Amino acid sequence: MIVKVQEEDFDVSAECAGMTESKGAGALVTFIGTVRDYSDASDILSLDIEHYPGMTEKELERVSREAAQQYDILDSLIIHRYGVLQPEDKIVLVAVWSRHRATAFDACRFLIDVLKSSAPFWKKEITPQGSRWVTDCPGCRAGSREGHSHAPHAAPHLLHSR
């Protein structure tokens, strides 16, 4: 079970080849997230990813342990980059090894879903019209802090008591 948070790019084959616990696994599922060259409203020139050093690694290790508890997997690898990235650059790799493919698919999907909702990374899009923080909320994207509603702060699924 390995977690890496780094600024530099990585080679997927080389990173996956180094996983000794994965030997004889039978199935490897990987998810690779890359920078898109467009968003809702405009072209993306680059993406600036901020993170919370220390907490990032802790959260990724926590979700990795959670996946290992919930799914019958042999090993997992998460690499997440930060800093300024260009369109087509890799942002994140999630790789899961297991004996059977269904488990590897389920666990890989679980990892990227949980990571996206809990690992402290924030994306800022640099566009020809200026820069803006990425948000999943259409109301916030429209810039209105009032006039739209959300769940109360500190979404329950993020709390480590679960």
Next chain:
Amino acid sequence: MIVKVQEEDFDVSAECAGMTESKGAGALVTFIGTVRDYSDASDILSLDIEHYPGMTEKELERVSREAAQQYDILDSLIIHRYGVLQPEDKIVLVAVWSRHRATAFDACRFLIDVLKSSAPFWKKEITPQGSRWVTDCPGCRAGSREGHSHAPHAAPHLLHSR
């Protein structure tokens, strides 16, 4: 949309990097099937994969087209090896590019599931106790041609009329 049937090994990063339709996709999900070093009953020394040249490529292209029709994907790549493979060797790569990760996961899983039930490959396990054809049927594995039942021959889901 690329399909390759080959005896030689492949590098996942290099193969995926060459996919021009995948540019700016956002999400890439890959499945890699490797040779396990054990099966139900014994250690596996090697795996001999037979295929039906010509039909193999046709079937892989057919399932690729089917995935492209059913899912909103940008591109797909399937590489399947044949011949004698050793434990830990890669057997198959299925890679799917899409804008959103859920689609890439769904389409990749669809492709490997359909491929496994329709592409004309047959595995023979070479073990210290001799060699035997791989079968998913426990009854057949036990060697009894009588005494267990199956669906009628030519499973409907395999017929190209669907």
Next chain:
Amino acid sequence: MIHVKFFASVRERVGMAEMQLPCPPGDFSVEEVLTMVEGQAGTELRDVHLLASLNQQHVPFTAPVQDDDEVAFFPPVTGG
């Protein structure tokens, strides 16, 4: 002429990978091709597992066959 191919355990049971059969008169299907193969090979191939393809596409045994077609018989596939 009907071009018949065999794969995996079926190939081993027939004892050869390919067989050319004369095209019989009248309508016939994959089922009749199988009967001819069994006569030629002197072995029983009918098995709940047996699958067939016609011109490299999966077909049911009722599929009609024509002169110069390629028919193949094989066990369930185990790739991936």
Next chain:
Amino acid sequence: MIHVKFFASVRERVGMAEMQLPCPPGDFSVEEVLTMVEGQAGTELRDVHLLASLNQQHVPFTAPVQDDDEVAFFPPVTGG
């Protein structure tokens, strides 16, 4: 001393990445730390989006804080 950190749009609104606050007397929670931060920064941070962590773990605003703890405020994460 309470070590407070800010990230992304919250960092930009506060105008700094970190702040050291004196530990107040008695029991207090992340909520009270936020009130102190708003006083120091002279800006309103309460927002339905605002999230908090305590010693690098996600917590609700009711989580009790102790001397030397690290508290952070940030918007919903958008990694992956």
